Amino acid sequence: MKPQHIAPSLLALALLASPAFAQTLAGPALPRGEQQVLKVTRYTDDGSEGTLRWALETNNANPGHYRIELSAIGQAPYVIRPTRELPPIKGPVVIENVDWARNGTFVAIDGGAYVQGPGTRACPGAVPGQYGTNVRTTTKPGLILRDTEAVEIRGLEISNFCIGILVNRASGNLIRDNRIVGNKGGAGIMVTGDDGNGNSTATTTVHNKILNNRFVNNGDAMEMTRGAAFNLIAGNFITSDDKANEEPSQGLEILWGNDNMVVHNHWENLSDGVQLNWGNRNYISGNTFTGNSSAVTLSGTGNIVDGNTMTGNRVAVSVRPQAEPGKDASPGRNRVTGAAVNTISANEMHGNGVDIRRCFAGGSCLPELKGAIVFNVPGLEHGRFIGNRGGGVESDVSKLETVCALDGAVEGCEAAPNHGQAAPALLATLGMAKGAVGVKGEIQGSPNTLYRVELFANGTAGALEAEHYLGFVQVPVDGSGKGQFVYPLTSADAAQAANVTATATSPDGATSPLSTPLVLRR
Incomplete structure (x- = not known):
């Protein structure tokens, strides 16, 4: 009997990745041959002609009529260092480093000039006193795509911001062939429907594509949160080095994000490769995971983890308990609808159970919880979680949730995942x-x-x-x-x-x- 899979169509993925597909969502744009090219010829940040800031502001005055081209100028390293927040980008527009396609050379946009402070404390959360990778934030981003569509970003290195690229209530964008390095607060790339008050918005953050990027030493490499849906994450390489990364957290966190496709990525040396927090119907297939505390962490319902290769992790698939119907999943947040029900199918899992104790806003660090498929792994909302919940986050065990299987049958404990x-x-x-x-x-x-x-x-x-x-x-x-x-x-x-x-x-x-x-x- 042969394994039976339905693999994602490579042709379909190619069509989804095309700029033409993205631009159908944003309305008309001039044909490429009719667009004016705005060339970035100076790496300073004074807003004068030829700077990146000038190019963004010029485009935003009449989006759809320009493309922005960067290139390697002068001697390496090729770095633009903004001194303050760059203007949000309005699409349709392509922003491309043309030298990447010619010879693989990156032009960097580095946030070190205005993201200053002691480590993750330089990246505050939305709640005063909170900071780090596990807190809600849209603080100090590099490139900003907000309330727009059809922006393509290619061939750049985005480094040392709190959020490398922020995609906020924006759809039909394409981020490909970039290096995302050392963004230490929210994420390397954050895709979120956040309404500005921490609430989810539906239909505002859909059909974005994150393809063939390399993520190195970010806090969270990627996030799909608060209503982000029908997005594609494919062909990316995500890695971390504990010596260089203060909080090696999630490769991808999906928080209240639904119907996203996560295929053919590589995840290594993280707390979680992919972490789903109350996200539904996401499809995770054909990925490789190694060296993670938890390769995939599941809550939510209707998610499918299919045909992945998971080797050398502490836990291959951590299945988390979830709050009963009507019970707050997290104080002050959305309510959930019941116990987690998720499918784990046709994965190859071996060599797991490794003593990896990396639990920054996730992972599995309870000594007895290790192996292939493990139920009742506590998350940050549980008193039994061992690890770093994030700076300034509630850690009083008496105020946190219990897990029936770990704490005994106490009132208000959470339902067993997958019906037990x-x-x-x-x-x-x-x-x-x-x-x-x-x-x-x-x-x-x-x-x-x-x-x-x-x-x-x-x-x-x-x-x-x-x-x-x-x-x-x-x-x-x-x-x-x-x-x-x-x-x-x-x-x-x-x-x-x-x-x-x-x-x-x-x-x-x-x-x-x-x-x-x-x-x-x-």
Whole structure:
């Protein structure tokens, strides 16, 4: 039985990434050949002709009629150092360093001249006294896309701001082929529907594309928050160095963001590769994760983590508990609608359980919580969380939420994620016709429903994870809540597998942890 996937169409991704697609959202722009080119020929920031500030202000007076071109001028390094906030960019407009496409040379926009202070304290949050990567902020950004559409940014290095690129209530923008380095407050790229008061806005922050960028030593590399939806994050490389990064937090945080696609990225050396906080129906597929405290952290509902490779992390998939219906998920924030229900499918997970203790606004640092798929990993809102919640954030355990599985059945504790779906029980190896091998098992589930059981092979008998995806079988559950199955292995899989593990996924998409391994008997 072969693995069954529906891979994202490369043609579709290419069409979504095209400037022409982005510009359909913003209304008419002059054809490229008719646009006036505003060339940045001076790296000073006095606003005179030829500076970046001049080019942005000129474009904003009549967007759609210009493109802005930067290039490597004089001797390296090629750096523009703004002394104050740059004007928000109005689209449609393309802002491109033309030397990147010619020879890979970046022109940098560096915020060190006006983001000054002791580390993350230089980047205050919206709430007085708060600072760092886990607090709501739109403070001290580099490039600003606010209430606009169809801006393309290519070939730049954006460094040392609190937020490298802020996309706020802006749609149809394309950010590609850039280096995003050392932005230490909100994020390297923050895509948010924030209304200015911390509330989400619907339909204002959609169809943005973040493609083929390299993120190095940011606090959060990317954020999709407060209503950001239908955005594409693809082909990016996200990394961090603990010695150079004060708060290596999330590669991508999705907070109240829905229906985003996260495909074919690489995430390493972070607290979380991807962290979902009450975001729904996001699709995370074809990524690689290594060296993270938690490769993917899940809450929200309807999210799918499919076909990823997760090796050398503390936890591959951390499934967080979530507040009961009507209970505040976070004080003063939106209310959630119930327990998390998320699908974890066809991922290859091995070599996890590594002793990585990196928990800045996320990750898993409780000693007993490590491995492939782990339920009830506490988040920042829980008293049992171990790690840095962010500067000035509430840390009094008595004021924080409890986790039933960790704290006992106390009043007001949170519902078990994925309904507490139990793993299958793998019972025996069966001899089958022509020397084939089958795996016999059973599941416990909701009566009179159809479950999906996925099976995985490991190369050593003592392995506990999911090294190689074998395939799946549909299993009817009877009126008593029990279902039985036999999964036939191909001769090639049987020859290479020392043991087999499995997950069960309910009809509404709730996936269990991995089963206890079954050592194959031939």
